[in-house]
Each structure stands twice: as C-alpha cells, then as structure tokens.
Amino acid sequence: MDYFPVFLDLKKRRCLLVGGGEVATRKGRMLAKSGAVLRVVAPEISNELRELVAQHNGELILREYQQGDMEGCVLAVAATDIETLNQQISDEAKQINIPVNVVDTPALCTYITPAIIDRSPLMIAISSGGEAPVLARLVRAKLETLIPMSYGKLAQLASRWRDRVKARFNDGDSRRKFWEKILQGPAAELAMNGQLDQADKILSDEIANEDASLTQGEVYLVGGGPGDPELLTLKALRLMQQADVVLYDRLVSDGVMDLVRRDAERIYVGKRRSEHAMQQENINQLLVDLAKEGKRVLRLKGGDPFIFGRGGEEIELLAQHQIPFQVVPGITAASGCAAYAGIPLTHRDYAQSVRFVTGHLKDDSINKQWPELANPTQTLVFYMGLVGLRDICASLIAHGRAATTPVALIERGTTQQQRVILGDLATIADIVASQEVHAPTLFVVGDVVRLHENLKWFTGSSENPLSAR
Template identity: 55%
Template sequence: MEFLPAFFQLKDQPCLLVGGGTVAARKATLLVRAGGRVTVVAPELGPDLRRQAEAGEVTHRPGTFVPEDLDGMQLVVAATDDAAVNRAVAEAARARGIPVNVVDDRRLCSFIFPSVIDRSPVIAAVSTGGASPVLARQLRTRLETLIPSGYGRLARLLEDFRKPVRERFPDATERRRFWEEIIEGPVAELAFAGQMDEARRELEDRIARDQSRRDVGEVYLVGAGPGDPDLLTFRAVRLMQQADVVVYDRLVSRPILDMTRRDAERYYVGKQKDNHAVPQEGINQLLVDLAKQGKRVLRLKGGDPFIFGRGGEEIETLAQEGIHFQVVPGITAAAGCASYSGIPLTHRDYAQSCVFVTGHLKHGELDLNWPALVAPNQTVVFYMGLTGMPVISERLIAHGMSPDTPAALVEQGTTPNQRVLTGTVASLPKLVEEAQVRAPTLTIVGEVVRLRKKLDWYQPEEHRPGTVFSSHA
C-alpha cells in the first residue's frame, strides 16, 4: 500500500493553493467544501477561481510563489502548469513538514486526492495511488449506485440517537444487532425517501419497543425498465439487493432478475393472454401476507409500475393494510424501446404530442377514444397490442388515419434480442403474422417512424450462450 488512506480535518484551517487555472479551481472547490480557509497564489486567476474569489470563498494573493507563502499553512496544493514551480512548492512544503499535493506528479506528493463520494457526513473515497485517475472515477461511479444520497440524511439521524440507543442497549453485541436492523430496515428506507419525520418516529418507536425485529415488513414496488439492466435506477439496484423476497412478473428479463439477492425467495406471478399465473387480487394479497411475516418484499415489474403496470392497485391494498411501501419508477417500455430503435416519440417536424394506450383486447373489443388517436402531428404508442393488431389497424383507418401512416413494431426492445420491423398502419397485421412477432412487443404509430433509418444507433450484441433475455424470466 503506497498511500495510507486518511481524512484531513480542515475546518477553519489555512490552506495554500498555488495556481490559478481550471485544475486549481477544482482543488479549491474541494478544499472549500471541507471547510478550509484557502489562499490562492497566482499571477492571474481563471474565470472559475475569479468567481470564487469575488464570492469570498477564497483569498487571492497576486504574484508568484515564495516560501514565505507557507507560513502558518496546514496543507498545500501545487496546481500550476510550470513543473519547476510545482517542484519548488513541494520541496519547500516538505522542508517544513507540511502535507503537499502536486497535481499530476505523485512523486512529489506526500498526499493525493482520491475520487470522492460525498454523502456528508458519510464520505467514501477511491484511489489508484495516482496510477489511473480515470479508473478511480469509474470505480467511484459504480459505488455511487450503492451509496445513495440519502445516506447523509440517515447518518445525521442515527447520530442524534446514539446516546438513547446506548442507554437502551448497554450490551455491545445487542446494540450492534439493533443498528444493523435499523440500517437495513424501514427507518433507513424512510430516510432515503426523504421522509425524515416518519423515520424519526419509527426509530423512536423501535427504541421504545426494545426489540431488534419488526413485526411487519415492507414492500418495494420497483420498475425494472424495458429489459436492459443498465437502465435500472440506483435506488432500484439497491433495493433489489437487500430484499428478502422477490415477486416478479413476465416482463422482467433474466439478467435483471439475476441482480437480486441469490438467497431471496422468488415468486413468479406473470400474466399472459388467458394464462395468469396468479390473479391480480392474489398478487395484492401475497404482498400483504409476505410483509406481515416481517419480510422485505421486492415487487419487481417490467417497465414502470404506474404505466399499465397495475402498481396503483397493489399499493392501494398495502395502504389499506397499513404496510410500509415505497415506489421506484422505471423507464417505461415506450421511452426505452423508442430510444433504442431510433424513433423519437416527439419531433418538432413530425409530432408535438405523444399518447400511450393499451392495446389489450377485452371480449374481442378495444374501448378506446379512436377520434383522439388519429389527431394530426401525434405519436401513438400501443402496449400489449399484438393480439388486437387487426382491430387496431382497422379502427385507426376507419376513424380517418391514412393507411400509409408509418408504424413500427419493437420486439424485446433494449435487449440483445431486439428486433424492429417497420411498415404502415395498414400492413401491421400482416407484418405481425409473417414475421411471427412475439411478446413483449411495442407498437409505435406516427410520422416519427420515418426517422428510424436515419437515427438507428443501437446494434444488438450477438446472443451470448447462457444469457437469456426472455419474456419468461
């Protein structure tokens, strides 16, 4: 280990920054955020540092570096574009025993700046010892997904309760177990969701009850997006990895399901035409029953849970039963599939509005506002429309849409198996039949489809053995 990881306490401490350019401005920002009193020595300041000086965040001493600039300083950074000046700063600082950093020259550094994940008061830092700052930033980006911004709020809340918890649980082991349950349970989730008053009441209640386990668990209603795991939100990934139980539907791809905890219980509740693994009322009750067993339940739904996902019905039941829950939005199929197929849903030359509708047949009919769907300069996106494609095509044309209106079918959008077929409103039924299109498929109707050839950017990867992007996860 070439460098010892450490954190400097710089609040109200004098710090010297030599250099006035863009790199120096970035270092000044870090020092100021840490509470340092920063003096900048440079003949001239760049625009960023000039703004900081005008705002009173840093003090500027015009001129070149002299050793006397180090008097009283606790920490020094050299960030000029002159190697000789940087070396002179480093040598003078070392002679006085002052920690010094020279940007882009770790040989002259007695400390280095890591890539920082700032969730104050929680701070995480990643460093490659100066070997590859780009790699450090990449690792920091990955850690960002595991350390949501709400950790700062949680840490401040826990700090307020350290004394009462120590008094309530004098045994160190018992106290550790209590804190572990709090950090992994509903108190933390309420803090992450910004519900601080509720989180405080919950923590107070937990301390008063003197127990390390909740009687009732909670439910996470999470949108899994259209299929590509990279489109998951940070919060979705975190909840997926901490849930005790996973209740998932047909549109959740296998790679996304594999991101949940391997030891979690799994319940498949997918729906297909005339084949519902579990009726919706049964799904609602299952979530309630699992939560009442004290479990953290992940309800994983393809796309977004509130766009044709019946998520509202599920949380309505949870609310009636007094079950804690939170909702994590996902990228809906319309947004994901349109983007990955190179079809913008709106474009000022073709469409100024967009409508999402369900194409699901009920008793062989589609009860839709057809006159509104054929409005000009509009894109219409049909979810679940394969079975009803002949009806959709016939009704749109009957209500005034030109048979030659461009249309596209996006099968298994955003996945390596994505397939995009284009045609017209009139040719859609034949296209579905001849190409043997299968669910999940999204239908996009409108002049924006004309842009598909020009804007087609996504080239699905070759199917890899063992990787399954199936509609039956």
C-alpha cells in the same frame, strides 16, 4: 499499501495554495468545501478562486511565492507549472513537517488527494497511489451511480441516534445487528426520502422494543423497464438489492432479474393472455401478508408500474392496511422500445402528440374510441395489442386513418432479441401473421415510423429487416 489513508480536519485552519490557474482553482474549491482558510499565492488568480478566498476569510498574495509564505499553515499545495518552484515548496514543507501535495508529481508529495465521493458526513476516497489517477476517477464514476446522494441523510440519522443506541445496547454485536436492520429497513427509506420525523419515530419505537426486531415490513413497487437492465433507475437497483422477497412478472427480463439480491425469495406471479400464474386479487393480498411478516417485499413489474401495470390496484390494498410502501417509476415500454428502434414518438414534422393505448380492456374487448385515435397528427402506441392487431388496424382505417399510415411492431424491445417489423395499417397484420412473433410486443402507428430507417441505431442480435412501404 503505499499510502496510509487518512481524513484531515481542516476547519478554520490555514492552508497554503500556490498557483492561481484552473488546477489551483479545483484544489481551492475542495479545500474551501472542507472549511479550510486559504492563503493563495500567485501573480494572477482566477475570479472563482478570488471569490472562494473572500467567502472564507482567506488571504490573497498577488506575487510569486517567497520563502516564509508557508508560516502558520498546516498544509501546503503546489499547483504551478514551474518545476523548480514546486521543488522548493516541497522541500520547505518537508523541512517543517507540513503535509505537502504537488499536483501530478507524486515524488514531491507527502500526501496525495484521492478521487472523492461526497455524501457528507459519509465520505469515500479512492486512490491509485498517484499511479493511475484517471482509473481512480473512473472507479469513482461507477460508485457514484451506486451510492445515492441521499446516503448523506442516512448518515445524519445514524449520527443523531448513535449515543442513544449505544446506551440501549451494551455490546457491540447487538448494536451492529440493530443498525443493520435499521439501515436497511423502513427508517432508512424514510430518511433518504427526507421524511426525518417518521424515521425518528421508527427508531424511537425500535429502541423501546426489548428485542429490537422490526414488527412490520414494507413494499417496493418498482418498474423494471422494458428489458435492458441498464435502463433501471439507481433507486430501483438499490431496492432490488435489499429486498427479502420479490414478486415478479413475465415481462421482467432475465437481465433485470439477475440484479435482484441473490438470496432473496422469488415468487413468479406473471400473466399471459387467459393464463394467470396468480390472480391479481391474490397478488395484492400476498403483498400485504408478506409485509406483515416483517419482510421487505419487492414487487417488480416490467416497464412502469403505473402505465398499464395495475400498480395502483396493488398499493390501494397496502394503503388500506397502513403498510409502508414506495413507488419507483420505470421506463415504460413505449419510450424504451421506440428509442431503441430509432422512432421518435413526437417530431415537429410528423406528430405533435403521442397516445398510449391498451390493446384490450378488462373484459378483453378492444378500445372503441376510434374517432379520437384516428387523428393523423398523433402517434399511437398500442400495448398488449398483438392478438387484436388486425381488428385495431381495420378500425383505425374505418374511422379515417389512412391505410398507408406506417406501422412498426417491436418485439422484445431493448433486448438483444429485439426485432422491428415494418408495414402500414393495410399490410402489417398479414406481415406479422406470416412470421413467428412472440410477446412482449407493442406497435407504433404514425408517420414518425418513417424515421426508423435513418435513425435506427440498435439492432439486437435478430433484427428482421422485412418491411413494406
């Protein structure tokens, strides 16, 4: 270990910053954010740095650095492009034992500034020892995506209750187990969602509970997106990693399932047409039962749970039983698959609106609102329409939609197995019938499909170029 990691308390303490340009401004911004009082020395100083100094009752010295400018400071930063001046500042700081940082010159530093992830009061610092600062920033960028901004609220919750928890549990092991449950349970989710009063109530109840065990779990209704795991939201990924049990659909891709917590119990509840692994009513009740056992239950659905996903039915029963739940939207298949096929769902020249339509209703009949759907200025996206494709196309033509209207059928969209099959209302059913096509599919109807050839950017590993004009 080349450097000893440490965090300094600089609140209301004077820090020297030599330089007034862009680099110095960045350093001044971080120092001011930590509560430091800035003394900035430079012949020319940026407007932003001037404002920072004024806002924090600092000091501006509009001239070149001179010996003695470091007096009364607890830390020094040299952010100039003059090597001799940087050397002088480093030497003077070392002589009086003041920590000094010379930007981009580790040999002159007694401390270096890491890449920082700020979730105050939670702070994460990443350093390469000054050897590869760009790599440190790349690591920070990856961690930024995994650590929600709301973790700061979670840290504040823990801080408020720290003394009371310490008084309640005498030994460190009991306290650790208690906090592990709290920081991964309903109280944590409430705190991160800004519901601090409810989080405090749960903590109060758990401290009063003699064995400090959670009596009720919660349910996460999460949209898994159309297939590509990189399209998951950050919140979805976080909840997937902390669930005790997951109920998942047929439309959830293998790549998405790979991101679920490895030791979570997995229960398949998928459905195919006329083939249900579990009836919807049983799924609803299972969510209730598992939550009442104190488990964190992930209900993972393909696409978005509120767009043809029956998510509303599932959380209705949870609400009736007063079981905590939250809903995390996902990228719906229409949006994800169309984007990966290079088909804008709206376009000023082709379509001024878009409509999502289910290919069959609850009783397996086909949607009958054909006059509305035949409007040529809108894009139609049909979910679950593979079986009824021929009837859908015939009905649209019968109600006035031109037989030459372009159609794209997208199979396994956003995955490496994606195929885009092109045709029009008159021909697409025969084209699809001549090939082996498997769900999940959806098809897009409208003039926007004409843009596919020019805008397609993702082909997957088995793109089918077959088309009919």
